[in-house]
Amino acid sequence: MAVRSIAVGALILVVAYVCGGVGAEQEHPRKPGAPREKHCRAETPADDGWISQCSGKISCPSTCPRCHLSCKFCGMIYCPRCNKIGSVCQDPRFIGGDGVTFYFHGEKDKNFCLVSDSSFHLNAHLIGKRPPGRSRDFTWIQALGILFGPHKLYVGARRVATWDGAKDHFLVHFDSNAVSIEQGTGAVWEAESGPVKLTRLEATNSLSVFIPGALNASVAIVPISKEESRVHGYEISGDDCFAHLEVNFQFAGLGSRVEGLLGQTYAADWRSPIKEEGIAMPTLGARADRYEASSILTPDCSVSQFHRAL
Structure with a gap:
């Protein structure tokens, strides 16, 4: 006892x-x-x-x-990052700026606008799979495309057949240039041409992304395990473990009219239909096309508020 x-x-x-x-x-x-x-x-x-x-x-x-x-x-x-306001994890499961949890049923191999403000824009690229007999894809976030001022930052997970946590699976580009970050907890990379700081939170597969006045995020790469696949019916095969991102975002300086799947929950006039309807497992799937972008680094979703600085 x-x-x-x-x-x-x-x-x-x-x-x-x-x-x-x-x-x-x-x-x-x-x-x-x-x-x-x-x-x-x-x-x-x-x-x-x-x-x-x-x-x-x-x-x-x-x-x-x-x-x-x-x-x-x-x-x-x-992990704690998935239970905080601003988290996006799993299939994808969001916790909005109002603290309300919801799920999003997007489509694999497409890009969606998560946050769009006048000087900051954030897209996500989804990967996924649709087992036989299902009416929709299982999806996970594979990469983030971040635009601020004249800059573009890409943070993504490489495709991995067999997961090895000792190896780093990040793929990072800043303004079209590949970024190499030393391995080891606490290793730092800072851009020479813009205000971006990347810090390893663990030796591999876990980063802090800091953009002063705009974003402070923790980003981790995780696989779909055999047990998860069995329990949820993902039917993951041996050629791809669907390595994906689990993220917690902390935003700064968002305007009152911010838009996007996640961004709208930070808007001044946001009223969550989930709170009003009391849905047990709230899912945002209707009108998903409003948030679709043509590419991971293009701020052209129909709700975009972004104005690129020259």
Whole structure:
């Protein structure tokens, strides 16, 4: 019983960190490679979170040591960046500027406008798959196209057949020039011709993207695992693990009329239909063509507010 109490207490600490209740890591030192095992627990005391379906323990992976464990999603693991306002993760799952979660059913191999303001524009390129018998694609964000002033920044994940987390899978270009960032946690690259700073949050596959006065984002590359594919019916084959981005955006200086799939939720007059209708699993799919762009670095969606500086 004492062992279980310690494990539960550790999990409460993890959840408190995700929610902003703990400012610094307060865990005991551990040996390198030791698993971080936590008992599966409900998210709130008032809801057992399907805890009756849980058995044994699930572990935070080494790539996400402060993960959020949830019975409610069959023991799926969520990194903190995916549970904050401004997050875009999974298939794609958004948390808007108003704190409301929604999903977007776009199409694979197309580009969509996430945020569009007068001096800042953000597109996303979707990859995906449609197994036989499904009416829509499963989709994930493969790349971001960021435009600000006269500059263009591309941050994407390379196609990977077999995932190897020890290798870096970022593909980055700034103003059409390839960017090479040294590997190693804390390594920094800064543009000479524009205000862009990229910092490795981990040795590989995790970056901070900082544009002063506009954006501070954490971007990670993750694969679709065999277990995820099995549980959700993705039918992922061995030639592509669909490496994709999980992102948390923090914006600065957005105008009151900002647009885009995510951007509109930061607008001054935004009223979420999801709040009003109380939808259990809200999905934004209708009129998706309003947000479609012709390419990853083109601000030409029909709701675009962007005016390129010369």
